[in-house]
Amino acid sequence: MRRLFKLPPQIVRLVLLTIGIVTVYCTARFFLTPPTFAQYGWFRGDALAEIAAREPVHAGKKACDECHSEEYQKVAKFEHKTVSCEACHGVGKPHADNPDTPIAKLAFSRCVRCHEADPSRPKWLKQINSRNHYTGQRCTECHIPHQPNEVP
Amino acid sequence: MKQQFTRRNLLTTLTGVLAGLATWPVARTAKAAVQKFFVSTQAPGGYDPTKHKWLMAIDVDRCIGCGLCVEACKKENNVPEGESYFRTWIERYTITKPKAGSGETRGEVFVDSPNGGIHGFPPNTIPKDQILKSFFVPKLCNLCQHSPCSQVCPVGATFDTPDGAVLVDPKYCIGCGFCVQACPYGCRFLNPITKTAEKCSLCYHRITRGLLPACVEVCPGQARIFGDLKNLSPDDPIQRFFESNKAQSLKPHLGTGPRVLYAELDKEVR
Ligand code: SF4
Ligand code: SF4
Numbered sequence: 165m166r167r168l169f170k171l172p173p174q175i176v177r178l179v180l181l182t183i184g185i186v187t188v189y190c191t192a193r194f195f196l197t198p199p200t201f202a203q204y205g206w207f208r209g210d211a212l213a214e215i216a217a218r219e220p221v222h223a224g225k226k227a228c229d230e231c232h233s234e235e236y237q238k239v240a241k242f243e244h245k246t247v248s249c250e251a252c253h254g255v256g257k258p259h260a261d262n263p264d265t266p267i268a269k270l271a272f273s274r275c276v277r278c279h280e281a282d283p284s285r286p287k288w289l290k291q292i293n294s295r296n297h298y299t300g301q302r303c304t305e306c307h308i309p310h311q312p313n314e315v316p
Numbered sequence: 317m318k319q320q321f322t323r324r325n326l327l328t329t330l331t332g333v334l335a336g337l338a339t340w341p342v343a344r345t346a347k348a349a350v351q352k353f354f355v356s357t358q359a360p361g362g363y364d365p366t367k368h369k370w371l372m373a374i375d376v377d378r379c380i381g382c383g384l385c386v387e388a389c390k391k392e393n394n395v396p397e398g399e400s401y402f403r404t405w406i407e408r409y410t411i412t413k414p415k416a417g418s419g420e421t422r423g424e425v426f427v428d429s430p431n432g433g434i435h436g437f438p439p440n441t442i443p444k445d446q447i448l449k450s451f452f453v454p455k456l457c458n459l460c461q462h463s464p465c466s467q468v469c470p471v472g473a474t475f476d477t478p479d480g481a482v483l484v485d486p487k488y489c490i491g492c493g494f495c496v497q498a499c500p501y502g503c504r505f506l507n508p509i510t511k512t513a514e515k516c517s518l519c520y521h522r523i524t525r526g527l528l529p530a531c532v533e534v535c536p537g538q539a540r541i542f543g544d545l546k547n548l549s550p551d552d553p554i555q556r557f558f559e560s561n562k563a564q565s566l567k568p569h570l571g572t573g574p575r576v577l578y579a580e581l582d583k584e585v586r
Contacts, residue, residue: 194343195350204365207475211485212365218521221392222530247536251384255391277436278382278536284408284440284450289380289537 222250223260231263235310242311252309275303363524365479369545370518372532373557374454377580378539381406381452383433385531385540390434392519392530399431401505403516404456404531406433409584410440413448422448425584453578453585454539456531457482457503457516458566461573465495465504465515474513480545480575481520486512500570 203209228249229236239245250256252274258265281291298306308314389395389404412423423446430438433452440450463482466474473488474495484495489512496504496513504515519529523542527533532542543554557563561579567586568574578585 195347199351204478205475207472208485208488211475211483211487212477212520213363214487215483215485215517215520216363216524220519220522220525220527220530222388222522222527222533224522224527224533244536246538248533250388251534251536255388277384278380282381282437282439283444283447284410284437284452285380286377286451286537288377 219257221255221257223256225249227260228256230260239310242313244310244312270309272303275307275309365477367546368479368523370480370523371459371543371545371554371575372456372518372529373541373554373561373563373577373579375539375541375557375561375579376451376453376582376585378537379406379452379454380537380539381408381433381437382536383436384534384536385454386432386434388530388534389516392522393517395514396508398508401507401514402432403503403514404454405429406437407453407455407585408433408437408440408450409453409582410442410450411448411582411584412442412446422584449582451582453581454531455501455503456576457499457518458501458572458574458576459518461575462571464498464500464572468494468498470494481518482515483517483520484513484515486510489513500567500572501574 198208198210200209201207204212225236225248232249236249239247239249252270254268256267259267276292276294278289279291281293285291303309306315383406386402386405389402390397393403395401395403407427407429410426410428412426414420414423426442428437437452440447442450459480459482461476463474463476466476466482469475470492471488471490473485473490474482475485476482491506491511491513493506493513496506499515504513506512507514519527519531522529528542529540532540538553541553541557543552545554548555557579558577563577563579564581565574565577566581
C-alpha cells in the first residue's frame with residue numbers, strides 16, 4: 165500500500181486515469197449492449213426480426229389462387245405456367261388485401277418486353293419482330309395470354 | 317503496521333460488502349430500464365433462423381432479359397430510383413466473332429446494363445451477323461461464406477445470419493462505405509436517403525413468411541431458383557437445379573466462397 169504512493173505522481177495519475185476510463189467503458193458496455201447481441205454471432209440478434217418485420221409488397225401466387233383459382237389452374241396447364249400472376253399484372257398486395265383496389269390493365273409493352281426478338285435471348289423462347297408481325301393488331305386478337313397455345 | 321481488529325472496522329467492512337451486493341440488482345433494474353428506452357425492439361418473434369438454410373441459384377440460359385426482377389426488387393425493397401442503386405440487376409454480354417484468320421476463339425466482349433435492365437433491354441447495337449453469342453446474366457449478392465463485406469464492417473452492422481443470408485442492420489450501420497469497397501461483386505450501395513449500406517437481403521421479410529423473394533416470384537423464365545436446403549421437399553426446385561446442372565460460382569479465385577451458383581456460365585462473366 166505504502167509503496168504505491170512512493171511511485172512518481174505522474175504514473176499514479178496515469179494509473180488512476182486508466183482505471184477511470186476502463187470503469188466508464190465497462191459501465192457503458194454493461195448498460196448499452198443489446199440483450200440479443202451475440203445471440204447468433206457478433207451482431208444484434210434482434211436485427212433479424214426487425215428486417216423480417218417489413219411488410220411484403222408482392223402478394224405471391226398463393227394469394228391470387230385464393231379467389232382466382234379457376235384462372236390459376238388454367239394458366240398452370242399452358243406454356244405460361246412458369247409465369248407468375250404478378251409478372252404481368254404487377255404488384256398485387258393492395259388488390260389482395262382489398263379486392264376493390266383494381267389491378268393494373270395490361271398493355272402491349274407487357275408482351276414485347278419478353279417476346280420481342282433479340283439475339284441475346286435464349287433460343288427456347290418464342291420471339292417475334294413486332295415491326296413486321298401483324299402490325300396494327302393487338303396481341304390478344306390472336307393470342308390468349310392465359311392460354312398462349314390456344315387460338316381464340 | 318498491523319491493522320487492529322475492532323468492532324468499528326468490522327461494521328465498515330460489512331456495510332461495504334452489503335452495499336456492493338445491493339448494487340447488483342439495482343444495476344440490473346437500471347439496465348433493463350435503460351435498454352427499454354434505447355435499445356429494445358418491438359420485432360415479432362416466431363421465426364427460428366437456425367432451422368433454415370436459404371439459397372438462390374441462377375440458370376443463365378433461362379434468363380430472357382425482361383428485367384421484371386429488377387423492377388420487382390426495387391418496388392419490394394423500396395430501392396431508390398437511379399442508375400446506381402440496385403439490389404439485383406441484369407447484365408447483357410455480347411461476344412463478337414473473331415476476325416477471320418486471327419486464330420482467336422472469340423472477338424471482343426461487350427457488357428451493358430442500361431439502368432440495370434429495369435425496363436428491359438433496347439435492341440443490341442452490334443449487328444446480328446457479328447455476334448458470336450450473347451446472353452443475359454442476372455446479378456445479386458453472392459451470399460459469400462467468407463464475406464469480405466462482413467469482415468470489414470467496423471461496427472458489426474453487416475453479418476452472416478445462421479440461415480445463409482448476409483444482412484445489414486440499418487440501426488448499426490454508420491454509412492462508412494467500407495463494405496461497398498470490399499464487395500468484389502459490386503453488390504452494395506449507400507442508400508442516399510437513409511445513408512446506410514444496402515444490398516440484397518434475399519427478401520428476408522418475405523422468406524421468413526413463407527413467400528418467395530420478389531425477383532424469384534416474378535421471373536417468367538424461372539432463371540432464379542430458390543429453396544431452403546434444410547427443408548427440402550421431394551421435388552424441390554433447388555435440388556433439381558443441382559441434379560441437372562453443372563454449377564459454377566463467380567470469381568472463385570477470390571476465396572469469398574459464393575453460395576449463389578450459376579448454371580451455363582460463360583468464362584467471360586465476372
Ligand atoms: S457478394 Fe458482396 S455483399 Fe454479398 S456477401 Fe459477398 S461481399 Fe458481401
Ligand atoms: S425476371 Fe428472370 S428472366 Fe427476366 S430478367 Fe429477371 S432473371 Fe431474367
